[in-house]
Amino acid sequence: MSTWREDLDTSSEMFSLMQSIFANVSDAILVVDRDGLIAAVNAALEQMTGWTEKELVGIKHICELCLGMATCMEETSCADCFFKQVQMPSFEMRLRTRDGRDYPVTASSARLPDGANGELVMVIRDMSAQQRTEKERYQHKLTNYAIAAQEEERKRIARELHDGVGQALYSILVGLNVVGQGHLSDPIRQHVNDLLQMTSKAMEEVKRMALELRPSALDDLGLLPALRSLMKRVEKSFDIQVELHVQGERRRYSAAMETALYRIVQEAMTNTAKYAKASQLGIVFEDREKEVVVTIVDDGIGFEVEKALHTGKGLGIFGMRERAQLLGGTVDIRSAPDEGTTVIVRIPVSKEET
Ligand SMILES: Nc1ncnc2c1ncn2[C@@H]1O[C@H](COP(=O)(O)OP(=O)(O)O)[C@@H](O)[C@H]1O
Ligand SMILES: [Mg+2]
Known part of the structure; x- marks a missing residue:
């Protein structure tokens, strides 16, 4: 043939x-x-x-x-x-x-x-549509993994800073105090006092770095206490009045959800502090049983959201959305020049979440 x-x-x-x-x-x-x-x-x-x-x-x-x-x-x-x-x-x-x-x-x-x-x-x-969904699922998995690994690493470094460097500095401080109580000539006493001041400043710096990396309150006490302490730090560092209103039941959520919400609110607050020239920042935290809705509002200069995202800025906003999407949620940003900015975060709560 x-x-x-x-x-x-x-x-x-x-x-x-x-x-x-x-x-x-x-x-x-x-x-x-x-x-x-x-x-x-x-x-x-x-x-x-x-x-x-x-x-x-x-x-x-x-x-x-x-x-x-x-x-x-x-x-x-x-x-x-x-x-x-x-x-x-x-x-x-x-x-x-x-x-x-x-x-x-x-x-x-x-x-x-x-x-x-x-x-x-x-x-x-x-x-094919199937290949596309599979690829998206794979990418979600990778992002999820990268975010979880980053949080774990931050937790480890924060703990090491606090327990290692922090404790060492504390021991130095105690030692210097003992030295300061002895009979010293004036120049040496001055020297010891300077060292005491430098050491306590370094201790504060280490504490701040550990807190910024990952507050232990987030794991130990939960989202709301961690947010309250974040608010205090923002109020102290920037001249902004921050208020938090909580509506609905107060409960703990899964670690992934608490971390995501904390990071999203942290990014929104940092943006307000960095760009908005705002005098007030309000956060409303609502537990609506099947979903948590957090609204972050500032009275600042606002911005054109689409334009900011298209000019290659917007890594922070992208990250906020990515974190919410991984948990099946959304981040909606409403803003316009001179009209302040409102960020609305919605994350569904499944039964096993809490
Ligand atoms: N609350 C805000 N008020 C005014 N401008 C904002 C606010 N949030 C974000 N922006 C603008 O949107 C841009 C993108 O923000 P973001 O995605 O967090 O990226 P980054 O903070 O890295 O610049 C910022 O550079 C800023 O111009
Ligand atoms: Mg940002």
Whole structure:
């Protein structure tokens, strides 16, 4: 029995077969010349991106369609672009569509032999909805893990600062006090007094650092006492009056939830202190049985939220949202110039949360 290859005895038959495959295959195919300019596309690519062959071939550069690529495990920079490789069997990339959407796809690329019209051929496949959800779930898991590891490390360093350096400084302070009680010449007494002052300042600094890293009250006493002590520190360090109202039942939540809420409120308060030029900051903490809602309001200068997020600032706000999302919650920020800022955090409480 002959194979279909053997049946194709003329090169024109082979050519029309290839053309038919190119036109009808469901994967998108893209050929790029040696300068990165698009040299050929098939119908599937037109469908996927919304651009027509006419709008692409000889006009658009591959970089105009690529919003970044990733190998299966990590983000890859433009410096390690598939375009520079001889062959990339499988990678993920984000395609830019005609209507400005960011379209995640899986792709493979191969350099064509010398003499071919194009330099590089890419086969692009729509990432299935299932793959997308799986990837998102995996990324959530990774973020969750990174956040938990960071908190654990902060806890460890805070404890070490408090119990190690803090205790050592305390011993020095006690020793210096004993020395100070002896008969000393005036210059030496002055010296001892200076050392006493420096040591107690260093002790305060260590205590402040440990508190900022992770207040032990958060683990020992819970969210509200930790928030109260954070408020006092903000009031003391910045000229802002802070008030907290608590509504609903007072109870403990899971460690993950208490930490997330603490960090979110801490970021919102830090933002007010840093940028808002506010004189008052109000926090309303509501336990609505099935969810906790925390509202943080300042009377400061406000800002354009979308603009701040799009200008590449907004890592803090991004982190707040990420923490809330990991627990199935949301962070909503309402602000406008001269209108102050309101941050509303909602986190659902499941039965096993408490
Ligand atoms: N309460 C606020 N009042 C005024 N401007 C704010 C407030 N919160 C945030 N902003 C603005 O939004 C930007 C982004 O905040 P954030 O995401 O926390 O990033 P970062 O604090 O690292 O700049 C800030 O740089 C600031 O310009
Ligand atoms: Mg910030």
